[in-house]
Amino acid sequence: MYGFKAFVFDGKKTAGKALDTLEDHAPDYVWIDDVALVSRSKHGSIRIHSTWAQDDSEVGAGLGFGALTGGLIGMLFGPGGAMAGAAMGGSLGALFGATDEIAFDDPALDDFADSLTNDTSALILVGEEATLADFASAVEPFGGKVIDTGLDEKDVKALNKALKKAEKGA
Numbered sequence: 688m689y690g691f692k693a694f695v696f697d698g699k700k701t702a703g704k705a706l707d708t709l710e711d712h713a714p715d716y717v718w719i720d721d722v723a724l725v726s727r728s729k730h731g732s733i734r735i736h737s738t739w740a741q742d743d744s745e746v747g748a749g750l751g752f753g754a755l756t757g758g759l760i761g762m763l764f765g766p767g768g769a770m771a772g773a774a775m776g777g778s779l780g781a782l783f784g785a786t787d788e789i790a791f792d793d794p795a796l797d798d799f800a801d802s803l804t805n806d807t808s809a810l811i812l813v814g815e816e817a818t819l820a821d822f823a824s825a826v827e828p829f830g831g832k833v834i835d836t837g838l839d840e841k842d843v844k845a846l847n848k849a850l851k852k853a854e855k856g857a
Contacts, residue, residue: 689838692819693811694831695802699726702808705829718818726808795836
């Protein structure tokens with residue numbers, strides 16, 4: 688079973704500080720490079736940062752959970768997410784744009800998109816249940832609003848297919 692888990696924090700830098708702490712002072716987490724950090728400034732600008740997004744060469748290396756996380760984020764934030772992805776590199780921009788043809792009907796995902804208001808930030812991961820449980824136990828001490836939902840395997844396959852299609856077109 689696959690799932691989506693996000694921790695939404697007040698303050699556009701709060702999620703980044705939590706992630707920095709996890710990277711610097713915690714054991715090696717297998718999921719750390721697949722986590723996305725999304726922030727929204729006081730003026731409403733969205734910024735997406737992740738290790739997997741900073742190196743486009745990783746996108747072609749199997750389309751792991753980091754790319755799935757990015758594709759889902761691009762879908763949730765529509766053109767704004769696609770534009771943020773395009774700013775990070777050509778193939779990643781194509782990945783974000785590929786999600787236009789996929790629609791998840793999930794109130795929890797809508798809640799996440801709605802909760803990222805001005806001057807907030809979030810750590811997000813798409814993964815398998817065991818990975819998400821490890822992610823949650825590491826991030827919970829930092830607080831934040833937790834939003835999680837299961838993802839249908841059919842939806843994950845459709846998103847993965849769209850991402851592969853976008854990668855070939857990039």
